[in-house]
Amino acid sequence: MLEILSYSFMQRAFLAGILVAIICPAIGVFLVLRRMSMIGDTLSHVALAGVAGGMLGGIYPIYSALGFSILAAVVIEKLRKQYEQYAELSIAIMLSAGIGLATIFISLGNSSSAIFSYLFGSIGLVSNHDIFIIFILSLLIIISIIFLYRSLFYMAFDEEAARLAGVKVKWINLYFIILVAMTIAVSMRIVGVLLVSSLMVIPVATSLQICKSFKQTFIYSIIFGVLSVLIGLIASFYGDLAPGGTIVVSSVVILFFVLILKGIKRKIKS
Amino acid sequence: MEKVLEAKNIYFGYDKNYILEDANLDIYKGDFLGIVGPNGSAKSTLIKIMLGILKPQKGSIKMLDSPIEKFNNWGKLGYISQKVRDFNSSFPATVEEVVGANLYNNMGFFKFLKKEHKSRIKEVLDIVNMSQYQNHLVGNLSGGQQQRVFIARTLISNPEVIFMDEPLVGVDVNSQEQFYGLMEKLNKELGITLVMVSHDIGVITNRANRVACVGNKKIFVHSSKDFNEQEYIKEVYGENSSLLHHRH
Ligand SMILES: Nc1ncnc2c1ncn2[C@@H]1O[C@H](COP(=O)(O)OP(=O)(O)OP(=O)(O)O)[C@@H](O)[C@H]1O
Ligand SMILES: [Mg+2]
Numbered sequence A: 001m002l003e004i005l006s007y008s009f010m011q012r013a014f015l016a017g018i019l020v021a022i023i024c025p026a027i028g029v030f031l032v033l034r035r036m037s038m039i040g041d042t043l044s045h046v047a048l049a050g051v052a053g054g055m056l057g058g059i060y061p062i063y064s065a066l067g068f069s070i071l072a073a074v075v076i077e078k079l080r081k082q083y084e085q086y087a088e089l090s091i092a093i094m095l096s097a098g099i100g101l102a103t104i105f106i107s108l109g110n111s112s113s114a115i116f117s118y119l120f121g122s123i124g125l126v127s128n129h130d131i132f133i134i135f136i137l138s139l140l141i142i143i144s145i146i147f148l149y150r151s152l153f154y155m156a157f158d159e160e161a162a163r164l165a166g167v168k169v170k171w172i173n174l175y176f177i178i179l180v181a182m183t184i185a186v187s188m189r190i191v192g193v194l195l196v197s198s199l200m201v202i203p204v205a206t207s208l209q210i211c212k213s214f215k216q217t218f219i220y221s222i223i224f225g226v227l228s229v230l231i232g233l234i235a236s237f238y239g240d241l242a243p244g245g246t247i248v249v250s251s252v253v254i255l256f257f258v259l260i261l262k263g264i265k266r267k268i269k270s
Numbered sequence B: 001m002e003k004v005l006e007a008k009n010i011y012f013g014y015d016k017n018y019i020l021e022d023a024n025l026d027i028y029k030g031d032f033l034g035i036v037g038p039n040g041s042a043k044s045t046l047i048k049i050m051l052g053i054l055k056p057q058k059g060s061i062k063m064l065d066s067p068i069e070k071f072n073n074w075g076k077l078g079y080i081s082q083k084v085r086d087f088n089s090s091f092p093a094t095v096e097e098v099v100g101a102n103l104y105n106n107m108g109f110f111k112f113l114k115k116e117h118k119s120r121i122k123e124v125l126d127i128v129n130m131s132q133y134q135n136h137l138v139g140n141l142s143g144g145q146q147q148r149v150f151i152a153r154t155l156i157s158n159p160e161v162i163f164m165d166e167p168l169v170g171v172d173v174n175s176q177e178q179f180y181g182l183m184e185k186l187n188k189e190l191g192i193t194l195v196m197v198s199h200d201i202g203v204i205t206n207r208a209n210r211v212a213c214v215g216n217k218k219i220f221v222h223s224s225k226d227f228n229e230q231e232y233i234k235e236v237y238g239e240n241s242s243l244l245h246h247r248h
Helices: A002-006 A008-033 A037-057 A061-082 A084-108 A112-120 A128-157 A159-164 A169-191 A193-210 A214-239 A243-269 B043-050 B095-101 B115-127 B143-155 B173-189 B201-207 B229-237
Strands: B003-012 B020-028 B032-036 B058-063 B077-080 B161-165 B193-197 B210-215 B218-223
Touching (some): A008 A037, A008 A169, A008 A193, A008 A214, A008 A243, A037 A084, A037 A112, A037 A193, A061 A084, A061 A169, A112 A243, A128 A169, A159 A169, A159 B077, A169 A243, A193 A214, A193 A243, B003 B043, B020 B043, B032 B043, B032 B201, B043 B058, B043 B161, B077 B143, B095 B115, B095 B143, B115 B143, B115 B173, B143 B161, B173 B201, B210 B229
Parallel strands (some): B032 B210, B161 B193
Antiparallel strands (some): B003 B058, B210 B218
């Protein structure tokens, strides 16, 4: 079992994987509870356009993805405020624009195998450079969430009351969506752009099945996230499968497992 | 008497049509002010204007001696909006977490709940008789219980004025009685000024000391002793309103 850790690429994959497993659900809790999970999906497609664009322009893909998705995040936040009733529409437009651009950039370039690794994640290709970026950004994201935990909770529950209680709702909304963009750029190396948003949502959905408070929801989401990533990475290593797939499938299996356990428990009670 | 709020010559409209025109209202310390008026007469809008959530096109609001634009002592104000109970009922938050959220400004840099915060939460839950529900999920409580949780949430920052927008919708008669008992305690014992929108004119004129009628884009204030329902109908619906008025 431990031989898996003797490969330095696996050590890197585990380190990056665990960081990603913490930040994705931690951000995801607030996305789900604010019914904004579509934003994760949208920004990840924009990030894909960033990756493909970066490869074309000779920019390191994580940086270009970061740039693209942060820009898109800011635009979405602006549109969301201006067309409050049509918030979903502005997100859908951004999603289409992201996919469209990505498609054009990919067909312009000739590196479809490299793109593949960003689409579905990879364990063998995580470089020291990647680890460095992932580590710094994850740290920033984790500290930000600890700092904003209370405000984000209040805003998710009741944004108007939060504003009256002195929470700087406008700025935190903007900063939060930038955090979402950063989380996606950080996570895509391991999970892949197509599956990042699943890792943001599924552990949270699992946690919501059993939690008895917000704090528990938050903590269990992260535990389920880490569990999915660990199982997924091991399966990816032994089965020579893209880690994005194995991680997300593990998280779904965990969800079903929890649902079944919950059903059994209810039966026993009644 | 000391004024807690002074609204002067307020003009407001969501578009170019004003729904409040040259409206005036004073609220005094210790008041229990009822706000009544037909649906769509701008009662909720008026409350939001008083709280600075909406900005009037013309006119001025003075809240606790400072213009509302400059006001920043939000802990002194409580607000229970008409939509407060519209939250997603599967939201995983306990009573303690929801009530504690309003301690936001008293928490340190990292905003964690400390021991003293927890005992304060217990205190306000005691006031509203909900302390045994501290660790229950808010979504699982009954409407009336949720209402009390939200009152506790506003009480936690020691407010001087509490604004409530139709807090009694969907609350049964028994709980209404308890609610008014609680209001009396807040008003008389804790000296909190209360402002409350209600459609139950009969009850609110009994409980409040003053009543503000919103209608015809204006506000008319009466002492609740000489509130006259006939006159009220005339004020808020206009002179030829006999058709609109029906007794049950
Ligand atoms: N956000 C908004 N944008 C545009 N118009 C609005 C908005 N909110 C309210 N209105 C309109 O302003 C008018 C006053 O609404 P308001 O909610 O203040 O009435 P109200 O007196 O509280 O009514 P109710 O008794 O039904 O609660 C209504 O005609 C309403 O349609
Ligand atoms: Mg209203």
